[in-house]
Amino acid sequence: xxxxxxxxxxxxxxxxxNCTLQCNYTVSPFSNLRWYKQDTGxxxxxxxxxxxxxxxxxxxxxxxxxxxxxxxSSLHITASQLSDSASYIxxxxxxxxxxxxxxxxxxxxxxxxx
Amino acid sequence: xxGVMQNPxxxxxxxxxxxxxxxxxxxxxxxxxxxxxxxxxxxxxxVYLQKENIIxxxxxxxxxxxxxxxxxxPSILRIQQxxxxxxxxYFCASSPLGPDTGELFFGEGxxxxxx
Numbered sequence: 001x002x003x004x005x006x007x008x009x010x011x012x013x014x015x016x017x018n019c020t021l022q023c024n025y026t027v028s029p030f031s032n033l034r035w036y037k038q039d040t041g042x043x044x045x046x047x048x049x050x051x052x053x054x055x056x057x058x059x060x061x062x063x064x065x066x067x068x069x070x071x072x073s074s075l076h077i078t079a080s081q082l083s084d085s086a087s088y089i090x091x092x093x094x095x096x097x098x099x100x101x102x103x104x105x106x107x108x109x110x111x112x113x114x
Numbered sequence: 115x116x117g118v119m120q121n122p123x124x125x126x127x128x129x130x131x132x133x134x135x136x137x138x139x140x141x142x143x144x145x146x147x148x149x150x151x152x153x154x155x156x157x158x159x160x161v162y163l164q165k166e167n168i169i170x171x172x173x174x175x176x177x178x179x180x181x182x183x184x185x186x187x188p189s190i191l192r193i194q195q196x197x198x199x200x201x202x203x204y205f206c207a208s209s210p211l212g213p214d215t216g217e218l219f220f221g222e223g224x225x226x227x228x229x
Binding site: 032041046049089105 | 118147149155156157158159205207212213214217218219220221222223
């Protein structure tokens with residue numbers, strides 16, 4: 001069964017600190033892995049998308065890694081800001097499965113406090 | 115280039131009424147997806163459409179729910195005879211390519227409250 005598990009479920013950090021969010025998946029056949037940021041009451045916004053051959057990808061203070069062998073990904077946030085408070089969603093895409101091709105994790109809720 | 119537009123942003127209905135949610139995809143995008151999100155839950159796939167065709171509706175309840183994406187105009191998610199359990203945020207996304215390769219762009223969602 002295709003699944004995406006994220007940890008931790010929630011996280012509280014102080015402004016300026018770094019943090020790492022985890023995503024483990026069992027999706028086959030794998031196509032790509034995406035990280036989204038969802039602010040409260042808003043739609044998800046794409047941060048990164050990585051294919052099988054990509055190990056790391058950065059978008060400003062966000063750096064995503066992918067280990068296709070162990071089927072794990074992480075999202076590292078550097079020098080956190082209050083505006084980073086949001087839910088971070090890992091989404092894994094399976095090849096050729098139409099609408100159910102995208103498998104969503106439940107997200108990690110990050111709270112950045114001053 | 116405007117993003118994915120959803121309306122209404124908030125909708126209140128009484129049990130038994132109908133709810134219609136609209137989604138205008140980004141310009142040039144012919145693939146549209148609808149997702150439902152309950153509080154503290156992840157996004158759940160409902161239906162995937164590509165201009166005038168339903169490609170995959172495996173996530174949509176068999177009764178009361180329907181979706182369309184006409185040649186002209188927005189995609190519409192229709193919920194008939196709403197019940198309290200239909201209260202949720204409904205997100206629409208669009209992409210220029212299919213779901214396994216194309217990047218998805220989400221709207222801000224429509225929040226349905228059933229009294």
